[in-house]
Amino acid sequence: MAFAASTISACDLDFATGALVAMCAAAPLSASAKSDDPDANSRAIVKKNISLLEDQRYRHDAMLVLISLKDAAVPALKQVALDPKEKLSQRLDALEVLGDIKSPLATSSILDTLKDTNMKIRRASAKALGKIGDKSSTEGLKVALSDFDTE
Numbered sequence: 001m002a003f004a005a006s007t008i009s010a011c012d013l014d015f016a017t018g019a020l021v022a023m024c025a026a027a028p029l030s031a032s033a034k035s036d037d038p039d040a041n042s043r044a045i046v047k048k049n050i051s052l053l054e055d056q057r058y059r060h061d062a063m064l065v066l067i068s069l070k071d072a073a074v075p076a077l078k079q080v081a082l083d084p085k086e087k088l089s090q091r092l093d094a095l096e097v098l099g100d101i102k103s104p105l106a107t108s109s110i111l112d113t114l115k116d117t118n119m120k121i122r123r124a125s126a127k128a129l130g131k132i133g134d135k136s137s138t139e140g141l142k143v144a145l146s147d148f149d150t151e
Contacts, residue, residue, distance in 0.1 A: 042072040050076055053093040066097045071105055074098065078109040081125075084116070092124050099128030107132060111140040122147060 046069060052062040066073045080086050080094040095113065098106040106128070113125040126144055129137040 039072070042069060043076070045069065046073045046076045049073075050080060050090070050094070053090050054087065059093070063093065063097055063100070067100045070101055071103050074101060074103050074105045077101075078106055081113055081121075082109055088118065088120065091121055095121070095124040095128045099124075099131035102132050104132060104134045104136075107134040107137050111137055114140050114144045119147075 046066065049062040049065045052058040055062075066077065077094045077098050081091050081098060083091070086094075091113075095110065098110060110125050110128050110132070113121055114129075116122055116125070122144060126141060129141055
C-alpha cells in the first residue's frame with residue numbers, strides 16, 4: 001500500500017497487517033499537525049495510540065505500535081503512568097508498554113510510580129522495572145518488597 005506524502009509514514013513498522021497500524025499509517029495529519037519534523041510525526045502517532053489504549057478493539061494493536069516506536073514513545077507513556085488523573089486502565093497499559101519497550105529512560109519515572117497509592121499501579125511498576133532490568137532500580141524494588149498493602 002502506498003501512502004501520499006502528506007500521511008504519516010508509520011515509522012517503518014513491521015506490523016503492517018494490523019488494522020490499527022494501517023489506520024495510523026494512512027491517516028493524514030491535520031493541516032496544523034503536518035510537519036517535516038519526524039519527531040513531531042512520531043509524537044502524533046504516540047498520542048493517537050495512547051488514546052486508543054482505552055478502546056478494547058484497538059488496545060492490542062495500539063500497544064504494538066507504541067512498543068515498536070521504542071524510545072520515541074517513552075516520554076508520553078511516562079507522563080500517562082505518572083498522572084493520577086488518568087484512567088487507571090490507561091496508566092496500567094502505559095506501564096506495561098514501558099516494560100515491554102525495556103528502555104532505561106523510563107526507570108526513574110517508574111520508580112516514582114512504585115510509591116503510588118494504588119496497589120495495581122505499584123504492582124505494574126514493579127513488573128515493568130523487572131522487564132527493563134536496569135540495575136539502578138534494585139534499591140527501589142527492595143523497598144517495594146516491604147509493601148503489604150492489601151487493597
